[in-house]
Amino acid sequence: MPKQYFAVTLECGDNWDARYPMREQAYWDEHARLMDELVDDGFIVLGGPLGGEEKVLLVIDAESRQALDAGLADDPWLVKGVRRIARVERWTILLESTHE
Numbered sequence: 001m002p003k004q005y006f007a008v009t010l011e012c013g014d015n016w017d018a019r020y021p022m023r024e025q026a027y028w029d030e031h032a033r034l035m036d037e038l039v040d041d042g043f044i045v046l047g048g049p050l051g052g053e054e055k056v057l058l059v060i061d062a063e064s065r066q067a068l069d070a071g072l073a074d075d076p077w078l079v080k081g082v083r084r085i086a087r088v089e090r091w092t093i094l095l096e097s098t099h100e
Contacts, residue, residue, distance in 0.1 A: 005045060006068050007091040010056040015081040022053040027076040034075055043071050056083065059091065 012018075017025060023032075038044040046059040062068040065088065077083040 003093045003096075005091045005093065006060040006062055006065075007087075007089045008058040008060055008068070008072075008085060009050070009087040010058065010078075010083045011086040012054050013077070013081040013084040016083070022049065025077070025082055027080055027082060030076045031082070038071060055086070 015026065022028070025031075035044065035047065039047070042061055044058055045061050046057075048056065050057050060068055060071070062071060068088065072078055072085075075083075078085070
C-alpha cells in the first residue's frame with residue numbers, strides 16, 4: 001500500500017525581515033527547537049528551504065489536515081507571522097529508492 005504524507009509549502013510571512021538570513025530571523029531558536037522535536041517524533045519526515053530561503057518544504061506524516069494543523073500550532077514562526085502556510089497537498093509515494 002502506498003505511503004501518504006502531506007507536502008507543506010511555507011513562505012515568508014508579514015514579519016519576515018528580508019534584511020536577515022533565515023537563522024537570524026526573530027524566534028529562530030524557539031522555532032528550530034520545535035522543528036527538531038517534531039522530527040524526533042516522526043511528525044516531520046523531511047524539511048528545508050526550496051531554492052533560497054523564501055520558501056520551505058516540509059514533508060509531514062499526519063493522519064489528517066486537522067492533525068497537521070495541530071502539530072504545527074505551536075510553531076512560533078507561524079504564530080508570530082514570520083512564516084505562513086502557502087500550500088498543503090496530500091502526497092502519495094509511489095516510487096521509493098531502497099539504496100542508501
